[in-house]
Amino acid sequence: MSEGMRVRMRVDGAEIAADVDRPGESLLTSLRDRLGLTGSKNACEQGECGSCTVLLDGLPVCACLVATAQCEGREVKTVVGAVPRPVRDAFVACGAVQCGFCTPGLLVSVADLLDREPDPDDALIREALAGNLCRCTGYEKIIEAVHVAAEAMSDGVPRVPARSHLHHNQWINVTTFPRGDAETGEDTP
Amino acid sequence: MPEPTTPTPPRRAAGGVGTHPAAPAGPRPHAAGVGTSPARPEAEAKVNGAFDYASDLHFDGMLWGHTLRSPHPSAGIRAVDTAPALALPGVHAVLTAADVPGKLHYGLIDADQPVLAAGEVRYQGEPVAIIAADTLDTARLAAEAIRVDYEVREPQCDPQAAVDAGNHFRYQPVRLGEPVTAEAAVIIAREYTVGMQDQAPLGPESGAAVPTGDGGVRLHVATQWLHSDLEQLAPxxxxxxxxxxxxMAGIGGAFGAREDLSVQAHMAMLALATGRPVKMMYDRAESFLGHVHRHPARMRYEHGADEHGRLVYVKAHIVLDGGAYASTTDAVVGNAASLAVGPYEVEHVAIDAWGARTNNPPCGAMRGFGGVQTCFAYESQMDALAEALGLDPLEIRRRNAVAQGSRLINGQIIDAPSPAAPAVVGSDAVPQAGTAPSPAPPGAAGADARPFSPLADMIDRIREIPVPAIPAARDILDLPGGTGNTTHGEGVRRGVGYGVGLKNVCYSEGFDDYSTARIRLELEDGEPVATIHTAAAEVGQGHWNLQTQIVRTELGVDRVRLAPNDTKVGSAGSSSASRQSYMTGGAVKAAAEAARALWTDRDLADGPIEATRVFRHRATKPMDAITGQGDSHVQLALCVHRATVDVDVELGLVKVVDLTCVQDVGKAMNPNALEGQIHGGTAQGLGLAVMEELVTVRGEVKNASFTDYLIPTILDMPPMRLHIVENADPEAPYGLRGAGEPPTLSSTPAIVAAIRDATGLALTRVPVRPEHLTTGRPS
Structure with missing residues (x-):
C-alpha cells in the first residue's frame, strides 16, 4: 500500500474528490466501490466487455482500464450523465434491454456514436458497438433502438414505437392457428 | 433494489369519482395485457444505471468475502494453514471445511459437493477456504497467504474411460423395437463432439449475507431458484x-449458471462467523471456475433409412462429461436420452446415454440442457442421410417429422390431449378450475390424410422465406474476416443449412414441479391496485413484465405492483427449462382468477383481497431404467432454423450472414420479449457453432476470460428473420409454449450445415474452428 492521494474530477456534472490509496486503482473501482456510483458495470474488468464504458473528456473508454490517478481535473460522464433521453427511451421501447447488465455501457457507446454520426446505418452501428458484449439480446433490438433513437433525435420528437421492430426488420411475422379458446375458456361464464 | 413498479398504461374508461370499481366478469383485453408488448417494469431503472444488481449491493459495515480455490484438478489435502492469513491486518475470518456448521455437502439433485473441500479436491477451482476482510484486496492477499499442502494426483479427464471404470452419475438407455440394419437402404455412422460451453452471463456471481441478530441470516443473492438455494443451505x-x-438481488443474466449454489453458503458462513454483513463478488476468471458449464459430449450415432429417406432405426452412444460433481447431470442425461433422435418418427431405437464423473469442471444447467448436444448430432445425421439419398435437407426432415399422435422414443405420445387439466390448489375456498375444453386440431390438418404435423408446417413455412441473395457488390467489412480486411472475396464460398430442435419444457421425469403466486388487491386513491408476490427470478427474460400483463388481463386493473422476490412466499421453481411463463405465469393467472372471484362478492372499500395459488403442470412419469420408456415430458417445443454463411475457405473464417427462424410458441404472450428470447437463444447457438469453448487441458481451464473465451459480438451476429407460429397447447396457460431454449438447439446445427454446404467438409465437432476448415479441405 502506498500513500493515499486525492483525485478531483467532475463526474456527471458534480465535482467529486476520490481518496485513492493504491496508485493502480481503476476509475471503475473508484466510481463503484469508493464513491458508490454503481451505474457503470463490472462484467470483466479487463476491457473486453464494454459494460463499464464512460466518456472521459468526451471520449469513450473502459473505466476498468483507466487509472483513477489519471483523471485529476478531468470530466467523466457515466450512463447517468452521458445519455440523451431519446436513446434511453428507444432502448426501453424496442426491447433492447433484457438483463440490462451491458446496457449502461452500450448506452454510453450509442450516445458517443450518435454524437459523431446522427444517422448511422447498420454497418456503422455494428462497428461502433463491437466493443460492447451483450449475452441476452443477440443485438438485433439494440440496432433497432439506435435507429429509433437517431430518428427521434433528428427531429426532436420523442416517439415510442408501438411495434417498432418493423422499422428495422420486416421479417417478423406471426401465424396464429384457429383453435379452441384455451385463452379464456376455463373461466368465462 | 427499488421495488419494481410498472408504468401505468393509458387510462381506460372507468367508474367516475366516488364509485368503486367492480370486478370484471372475466379476462379481457387490456392495453398492457397478455399479447401486448408493454415496457418492462424495471427497464427505466436499467437505462438510468439505477437498477441494483447483486454486484452493486452495499451494507454499512460490510466485509468482503473471497474464496481460495484449488489450482489442481485432483489432489489430496494434507494440511491447511490459515494462520498467515489471519495474521494480516484487516482480516476478520478465515474458514475451512472444519468450520462448516452443519452438513458438509450440498447439491441440486444429489448432495455430493463439499461446501469447502475436506481432505481432497476433485476439480480445478474447487473452494478450499473462505476469507472475510475489510476490503476485497485484503481478502485476496489473505487467500494467497493461506498455505495448503496438496498431494497432487493424476486427474481422470477422459469421460469414456471414466464410464468404462464405472464412474458415472447416470446411465440411461432407451430401447424401442429391434434396431437391425437389414431393412436400411442407407446407413450413416459418425461420431460427433461438442465442446464445453459457458453461460457467460455478464453479471458476475455476487451477493451479500446480513446477520439478523438472532442467529439467523438474510441473503441477498442473484439466483435462479431461491427456495432450492434455501433447501440446500439450511442443513x-x-x-x-x-x-x-x-x-432476490438484481440478476445480470443466468442461462443456467445460477442454478447451482456459488457464493451463498460461503458468504452466509462468513457473516455468521463475524456477525457483520459480508459481500462476495467473483471476478470474471473466478466466475468461469465458480459455476457449472454445458456438458461437453462425445456421441457415436448410427442412422439407417429406407430408400425414401424414412428412418428405419437409430443407435446412439452418448457420453456427457459431468465433471467432478453431480449438479444436474442426472436430468441432463435424461433429456439427452429421451430427445436423442429429435422430432422424428422412428420405430427401432437403441440409445445409451451416460453422464461421466471426471476431474473436469462440474457441468450442469445451460440453456438447452441436454437437448443441445444431441440436436447437433441428430441434425448432422439427417443431413448426411439426405446427401446420401440425394434428398433435399428439408424434405428428409418433413418425411420423418412427428405429427400429432406420433410416439416419441420414450413412448410419449406427442401433442395428444391429456385427461388431466393443470392442477391448481389454493389457500382459500375458490373451487378448482374445471377441465379446459379440448380444442379442435389446428385447421391446417384438414385435407391431409396424415395427422397434422406442426413440424411439417414449420418446414413448409421456412421454405417459403427466400434465402438472401449474394449482393452484387459487397463491402469488405461484410466478408469473413470483416474489419481484419483479410479478403476481397476470392476464396469466399456461400453455404445454406438447416436445423430443427425439439426441447422439453418444464421439469420432466416425474418431478413435482410447481409454482406459487400471491395477489393482493386493494384500493389506493379510490383505484384498485394489485400487488404480485412470487419468488420467480427475473433473469432478463421479462418475467416480471409478463406477470403484470397476466394480472392486467385477468383483473382489468391498470395499477400493478411487484413485491420483491423472496422466500416469504412459496417456491416458484427455477427460471430454467423454459418453464417460468408456463409455471409462474400459470400460478399468477390462477391467483388472479381467485382474486377476481373473491372481488365479485365484495367491495374493495371494505378491505383488501388476497389470494395465493399453487400451480402444477400435469404429472409426468420417470423413464424406465432399462427401456427409457415413460411419459416423461410435460410439453414439447419446436424450432426450425436456416443459416446462410460465407466461408473464407483459405483462411477458415466464417461469417454468418443470415439466420431465419420459425418457432412455435403456442401464444406470443409478449411479442417484443419473445423476439428477444429467440434472438438471444439463437446467438448462443451461434456461439457454440463457431466461437465458444472453455478449453481444458488435463482438467485445467485454459481460457477463463473474455479475452480468450469468445462470445458473439454485434459484428458476429447477422440479421435474424423470425416467423413465429402460435399453435396453442390447450393444457398450458393461454396456450403458451416455453420459448427460451428451442432456438439455442436448432441454430447450432443449422450453421454447421451451412458451413458444410460451403466447404464440402464433414465437420463433426463444434465449435468449428478455423483449422477445421483449412486442413483436410478437398481441393
Missing part, C-alpha cells in the same frame, strides 16, 4: 429454514 448452516431469509 449446511445448521439453521432451521425459517431462520434464513432469501431475497
Amino acid at each position: 449446511c448452516l445448521d439453521l432451521e429454514p425459517d431462520r434464513i431469509h432469501m431475497v
